[in-house]
Amino acid sequence: MSTQITIEEEQRQPFLRTPPTATDAREEDEAASLPSNEPDTLKLTVNDSNQRLLSLDVFRGLTVALMILVDDVGGAFPSINHAPWFGVTIADFVMPFFLFVVGVSISLAFKKASSKRLATKKVIWRTIKLFLLGLFLQGGYFHGRNNLTYGVDVVNIRWLGVLQRISIGYLLASITEIWLVKNVLVDSPTAFVRRYYVQWIVATLLLSFYMCLLYGLYVPNWEFQAPSLKLSTNGSHAQIVHCGVRGSLEPPCNAVAYIDRYFLGGQHLYRHPVYRRTKECSVNSPDYGPLPPDSPKWCLAPFDPEGILSSLMAVLTCFVGLHYGHILLHYKGNMHRVFLWSMSFFPLLFSGFGLELLGIPFSKPLYTLSYMCLTAGASGLFLTVIFYIVDVKHFRKPVVLLQWMGMNAIIIYALAACDIFPAAVQGFYWRSPENNLVDGIESLLQAMLQSSKWGTLVFVLLEILFWCFVGGFLHMKGIYIKL
Numbered sequence: 292m293s294t295q296i297t298i299e300e301e302q303r304q305p306f307l308r309t310p311p312t313a314t315d316a317r318e319e320d321e322a323a324s325l326p327s328n329e330p331d332t333l334k335l336t337v338n339d340s341n342q343r344l345l346s347l348d349v350f351r352g353l354t355v356a357l358m359i360l361v362d363d364v365g366g367a368f369p370s371i372n373h374a375p376w377f378g379v380t381i382a383d384f385v386m387p388f389f390l391f392v393v394g395v396s397i398s399l400a401f402k403k404a405s406s407k408r409l410a411t412k413k414v415i416w417r418t419i420k421l422f423l424l425g426l427f428l429q430g431g432y433f434h435g436r437n438n439l440t441y442g443v444d445v446v447n448i449r450w451l452g453v454l455q456r457i458s459i460g461y462l463l464a465s466i467t468e469i470w471l472v473k474n475v476l477v478d479s480p481t482a483f484v485r486r487y488y489v490q491w492i493v494a495t496l497l498l499s500f501y502m503c504l505l506y507g508l509y510v511p512n513w514e515f516q517a518p519s520l521k522l523s524t525n526g527s528h529a530q531i532v533h534c535g536v537r538g539s540l541e542p543p544c545n546a547v548a549y550i551d552r553y554f555l556g557g558q559h560l561y562r563h564p565v566y567r568r569t570k571e572c573s574v575n576s577p578d579y580g581p582l583p584p585d586s587p588k589w590c591l592a593p594f595d596p597e598g599i600l601s602s603l604m605a606v607l608t609c610f611v612g613l614h615y616g617h618i619l620l621h622y623k624g625n626m627h628r629v630f631l632w633s634m635s636f637f638p639l640l641f642s643g644f645g646l647e648l649l650g651i652p653f654s655k656p657l658y659t660l661s662y663m664c665l666t667a668g669a670s671g672l673f674l675t676v677i678f679y680i681v682d683v684k685h686f687r688k689p690v691v692l693l694q695w696m697g698m699n700a701i702i703i704y705a706l707a708a709c710d711i712f713p714a715a716v717q718g719f720y721w722r723s724p725e726n727n728l729v730d731g732i733e734s735l736l737q738a739m740l741q742s743s744k745w746g747t748l749v750f751v752l753l754e755i756l757f758w759c760f761v762g763g764f765l766h767m768k769g770i771y772i773k774l
Contacts, residue, residue, distance in 0.1 A: 344399070344619070344678075344682065345681050345682060346674065346677045346678040346680075346681040347392065347395060347396065347674075347697070348693075348698050349677050349681055349690045349693045349694050350388070350392055350677050350697065351392050351696075351697035351700050352693035352694055352695065352697030352698075352700065352762070353388075353673070353677070353697070354385060354388040354389055354392065354697075355696050355697065355700050355703055355704060355707075355708075355758075356693060356696060356755045356759075357381070357384070357388070358385045358708055359707055359708060359754060359755050359758070360751055360752075360755065361373075361380075361381055361385060362708060363747070363750075363754065364747060364751050365382060367743065367744040367747040367748065368744065368748070369568070369577045372577070372578075373565045373655060374653070374654075375566055375568040375569040375576065376541075376542055376565065376566045376569055376654060376656060377652045377653060377654050378652075378653055378654075379653045379655070379662065379665065379666070383653075383655045383662075384666055384669055384670075386453065386456070386605070387605075387608045387663070387666035387670055388666075388670050388673070389457060390456075390460050390606075390608040390609050390612065391608050391611060391612040391615075391667060391670035392612060392670075392674075393457060393460060393464070393609055393612060394460075394608065394610060394611060394614075394615070395615050395674070396612075396616070397461065397464050397468055397609070397612070398468065398612070398613050398615075398616025398617055398620060399619070399620070401465065401468050407469050407470060410465075410469045411466065411469055411470075414461070414462060414465040414466065414469070415462070417461070417774055418458045418459075418461060418462040420774045421454055421457065421458035421461065422455050422458040424454055424705075424774070425452045425453065425454025425455040425458065426448070426450070426452070426455065428452075428454065428705060428709045428711075429449060429452035429453060429454060429455075429709070430448045430449045430450070431443035431444075431448055431449050433709060433710065433711065433714065436713050436714055436717065436729070437717070437730075438714070439714070439717065439718055446558065447559065448559060449559055449560065449561060449595070450555055450559045451555070451595050451597045451598060451602070452561075452597050453597055455597065455602075456597040456605055459602050459605075459606065460602070460605060460606045460608070460609040461609070463493075463497075463606050463609070464606065464609040464610060464612075464613055467489070467490045467493055467610075468490070468613060471489040471490055471493065472486060472487060472489075473485060473486045473487075473488075477621040483617070483621060486617075487613075487614075487617060490610060490613065491610070494606075494607055494610045497603055497604070497607060498604070498607060498660070500603065501600060501603055501604045501660075502660065504550070504600055505538070505545070505546050505600070505657070505659075506537065506538040506546075507538070508537065508546040508549065508550075509535075509537050510535070510536055510537070510539065510544045510546055510549045511535060512531060512532065512533050512534055512535060513531070513532050514529055514530065514532070515529070515530055515532070515552075515557050515591075515592045515593070516528070516530075516557070516558075517529075517591040517592070518591060530589075530591070530592070531588070532544070532588055532589045540652065540654065540657060540659070542564075542566040542569070542594065542656075543587065543589035543592070545657060546600065547598055547600045547601050547656070547658075548594050548598070550598065550599050550600050551594075551598040551600075554599060555595070555598075557592070557593050560594060561593060561594060561595045561596060564592075564593065564594035564596065565596065565655075565656060566590070566594065566656070568580075570583075571583070571587055572586055572587075572590035594656065596655065601656070601657055601658035602658075604658040604660075604663060605658050605663070607663055607667070608663060608666065608667045611635075611639070611667040611670070611671065612670070615635065615671060618632060618635075625679075625682065625683045626683070628678070629675055629678065629679055629683070632674070632675040632678075633675060635671055636667075636668040636669075636670075636671030636672045637668070638668075639665070639668030639671065640664070640665060640668035640669070640672070642661075642664040643661050643663075643664035643665030643666075643668060644661075644665065646659075646660055646664060647661045647665075653665060691763075692756070692759035692760075692762075692763070693759070695759055695760075695763035695766050696758060696762040697762075698765070698766050698771060699761075699762045699765045699766070699770070699771060701772055701773055701774065702765075702772045703758050703762060706758075707754070713729050716728050716729050717729050717730070732750060733746065733747060733750040736749050736750050736753075737750075
């Protein structure tokens with residue numbers, strides 16, 4: 292699993308600044324000359340209008356650190372790895388946290404958008420860059436740690452992934468923020484609703500579309516090419532999975548996978564799905580392991596956890612983040628913000644658990660409604676707590692490492708979560724590829740602690756600390772890398 296990118300607020304400067312062209316200057320002058328559709332009262336303040344919302348950086352950094360932890364320790368501690376299909380673990384909160392913080396950041400980034408045309412152009416260009424970056428990092432070109440090869444057959448490239456999902460959420464949430472927000476001065480709760488109600492109509496339509504397809508779409512029998520598990524047999528062979536049902540949420544016959552197979556093709560889907568850790572598909576469940584003797588055929592089938600239909604549902608988490616950002620913009624009292632945020636995340640948490648009791652299970656691969664409510668509510672809860680600690684009570688020194696990491700989350704994501712940096716270091720070895728600095732340090736810690744699991748945990752914690760200091764170094768140099 293890999294997760295994340297963040298949409299930076301506009302007061303940060305890009306790492307590489309290019310001189311503006313005459314066209315750019317004209318566009319900027321045009322944008323500046325157009326009347327803004329935002330009332331003058333929409334200035335972000337914590338205690339003053341120029342202060343950064345540090346809690347958002349801390350929350351972003353915490354999410355990056357959590358991502359590294361569950362990615363690199365999940366193999367040693369399967370209990371914190373992604374749930375095999377139904378249920379939630381710590382790892383299953385990472386993606387919603389990123390989508391939520393993207394939504395909050397969008398509300399801040401476009402609070403003063405003076406030209407809808409220029410803002411839309413910027414959003415589309417950033418969406419394209421984000422999608423292409425995800426395709427480059429997660430499409431199969433890089434093979435990760437312990438594999439010094441690279442390259443991908445474009446016939447089998449993975450089209451979707453974590454960054455691609457975030458690009459979809461960013462695009463839809465930004466377009467609604469630019470074009471569908473009413474020019475209403477917010478001076479009462481009713482005015483707040485009138486300003487943003489169209490966004491929630493869009494969110495409701497997305498939810499209805501998802502639920503209708505998830506429970507109403509007919510899933511026929513389907514075929515896939517399964518790799519041969521016998522040493523005497525080369526290549527792959529066809530396997531037929533029998534479905535012919537509607538409304539199934541089980542791995543082989545759900546509408547989410549059917550839509551991906553229909554539009555993308557099975558060869559372009561993720562080939563190591565989490566359901567290979569279910570009891571039906573692994574003797575070491577909830578960890579990966581050999582297939583049981585009576586395992587079903589679909590255990591070897593591909594499935595993309597960031598597929599088309601589930602990504603549309605994931606956009607709703609961005610909308611929840613937008614709502615939190617809107618409260619931040621319009622309500623100036625810090626404790627008033629905390630109260631309103633609390634009144635938002637409590638119903639989401641209760642709805643998540645209530646829907647699960649009513650028969651809609653938690654499932655990250657399907658991004659079910661109960662899962663969305665639970666994780667979006669948890670996102671709001673964490674942001675509220677961090678905001679109270681960092682921006683209200685000003686306890687900042689204990690979380691400064693996470694703040695540094697959050698300020699340069701994109702570069703840390705690319706280098707750490709996508710294993711670019713560890714794989715590059717492993718490329719320098721002594722006599723044998725196994726004798727490299729990364730594996731050597733991890734093996735040393737495992738020997739010192741006399742435990743493979745705990746040695747790996749300490750190694751990953753040191754890795755997180757390393758990236759915190761990398762973020763701190765970039766911050767001290769005034770370097771902030773963004774798309």
